[in-house]
Amino acid sequence: MQTSFEDKVQALRTNGQPFAIATVVRTVDATSAKPGAKALILPDGTIAEGWVGGGCARGAITRAAIAALGDGQPRFVSLRPEELLDVEGRTHGEERNGVRFARSRCPSKGSMDVFVEPVTPPPDLVVCGESPVALALCALSSRLGMRRTLCAPGLPAGKTPAVDRLLDDFAFDTQAGTECHIVIATQGKGDEAALRAAIAAGAATIAFVGSRRKFAALGERLLAEGIARADIDRVKSPAGLDISAITPDEIALSILAEIIAQRRGRQRLDQAAGLSP
Structure with a gap:
């Protein structure tokens, strides 16, 4: 899969197409994706290659990728179960110190931090x-x-x-x-x-x-x-x-x-x- 991922990245670069790379950098408790997992996301939110979790995480990550490609700035998304957000006094969609918090509805109740990096073609x-x-x-x-x-x-x-x-x-x-x-x-x-x-x-x-x-x-x-x-x-x-x-x-x-x-x-x-x- 790594070779396929790298080949896809190279193909998009060669064609001058923008894309984002989402990387799982930290997990707490049970999560389907583990640190190091990556996904290549296109401007319309399509995951072209890779995997960073199921539907309970995918929506927040693809939205972050679309926003990152819109302004060229990376995003750091922290997906946490709603109960944990409440305990910490945070809300879904809130951003603090460059970290955007999102609600995870995964039954496992695990948390996951994801770095989303836009890759735009040079001018x-x-x-x-x-x-x-x-x-x-x-x-x-x-x-x-x-x-x-x-x-x-x-x-x-x-x-x-x-x-x-x-x-x-x-x-x-x-x-x-x-x-x-x-x-x-x-x-x-x-x-x-x-x-x-x-x-x-x-x-x-x-x-x-x-x-x-x-x-x-x-x-x-x-x-x-x-x-x-x-x-x-x-x-x-x-x-x-x-x-x-x-x-x-x-x-x-x-x-x-x-x-x-x-x-x-x-x-x-x-x-x-x-x-x-």
């Missing part, structure tokens, strides 16, 4: 173009934990950087549920085609490397061809934070810094809103 960075800025983006992003795609039609083999995926056109796709950041660094070679593809992809952010005047002209052309103004307004141009960047590496750095600031800023807002602990 996608899609770079369009073969310009010096595009190539610098691919190089500088190598240690940021992103899956990198370079869309560079006609790029000579000798100029190909180390990326996860290389496309010879702008027909990239974004997977549902995956955070995606698109940077258009075509700089005169396929600007409009790349913009069209980026807007259609529904990415978390779209940035255009170029002057405000150039982007305004492109935007007007796209608007005349039926693309909604709201979609065009989603594109950030010029791309990057204003750090007075001049060289391709400096411009690439400013763009990556902006992406990081946006990602972490959203996480802080979620925490402030109580969406994550």
